[in-house]
Amino acid sequence: MPIIETVEQLAEFLEQNDEWRRKLFAILVPRSLQRMPEELDEFRDETRAEFKSVRQEIREGFERVDREFEKVRQEMREGFERQGAQIKKNTDDIAELKGISLEQKCRDQAGSWFSKYIRRARVITLSDLDGLLPEEQPLSEQEIDELSNTDLFVVGVDKRDRQERVYVVEVSWVVDKGDVERAVQRARVIAQHGVSTAAIAAGREITQGAHKRAQQLGCGLWINGQFQAEPMII
Numbered sequence: 002m003p004i005i006e007t008v009e010q011l012a013e014f015l016e017q018n019d020e021w022r023r024k025l026f027a028i029l030v031p032r033s034l035q036r037m038p039e040e041l042d043e044f045r046d047e048t049r050a051e052f053k054s055v056r057q058e059i060r061e062g063f064e065r066v067d068r069e070f071e072k073v074r075q076e077m078r079e080g081f082e083r084q085g086a087q088i089k090k091n092t093d094d095i096a097e098l099k100g101i102s103l104e105q106k107c108r109d110q111a112g113s114w115f116s117k118y119i120r121r122a123r124v125i126t127l128s129d130l131d132g133l134l135p136e137e138q139p140l141s142e143q144e145i146d147e148l149s150n151t152d153l154f155v156v157g158v159d160k161r162d163r164q165e166r167v168y169v170v171e172v173s174w175v176v177d178k179g180d181v182e183r184a185v186q187r188a189r190v191i192a193q194h195g196v197s198t199a200a201i202a203a204g205r206e207i208t209q210g211a212h213k214r215a216q217q218l219g220c221g222l223w224i225n226g227q228f229q230a231e232p233m234i235i
Contacts, residue, residue: 119155120157120158122156125156129154133156169191171184171201204223220232
């Protein structure tokens with residue numbers, strides 16, 4: 002061991018000699034304090050472990066809450082969807098009932114409803130219509146299937162040219178583009194068999210798209226008691 006005369010020399014010696022430093026520490030520091038670093042390390046490790054456990058419990062708690070909330074949200078969504086589907090069904094049922102009622106009124110009052118253009122208007126069946134066609138040009142099975150879904154066939158004398166004509170009429174409470182297109186398409190099917198036809202879409206209300214489509218295709222529009230578009234001859 003070198004001769005040590007100053008504190009600085011002692012400090013330098015201890016820095017370079019771990020064994021002497023440990024011995025000096027054991028002599029100078031009480032045993033109760035010697036374990037403090039180890040106890041602090043143990044306390045720190047225990048604290049970290051506890052914090053980690055608490056964080057995990059909190060995370061799991063939030064995840065459970067999220068799952069419960071998601072379950073509640075899903076049940077609410079499904080409930081709203083069921084309610085919405087039921088409302089839509091009820092709305093569709095009401096619209097269908099209104100359409101059926103309006104169709105029956107049209108059937109009963111066709112003569113007055115369409116009197117602006119048609120004289121001696123009468124409602125006929127598909128079988129009656131078949132009898133108006135030339136024998137050499139009968140309807141095909143496919144055409145019969147399509148025409149069988151037509152709401153009304155009205156036959157009368159057109160005031161514009163005094164010719165008898167078959168009017169294909171589609172009736173809906175709210176006339177849409179599909180009603181217009183179906184009326185015109187079915188009128189064209191009949192016209193291909195040598196019978197003069199025209200198309201009318203009748204209802205209480207009408208969509209903008211239906212009004213525009215009727216102008217494009219020449220479909221008559223009878224809306225809430227009056228004609229809004231003239232039925233063109235096909």
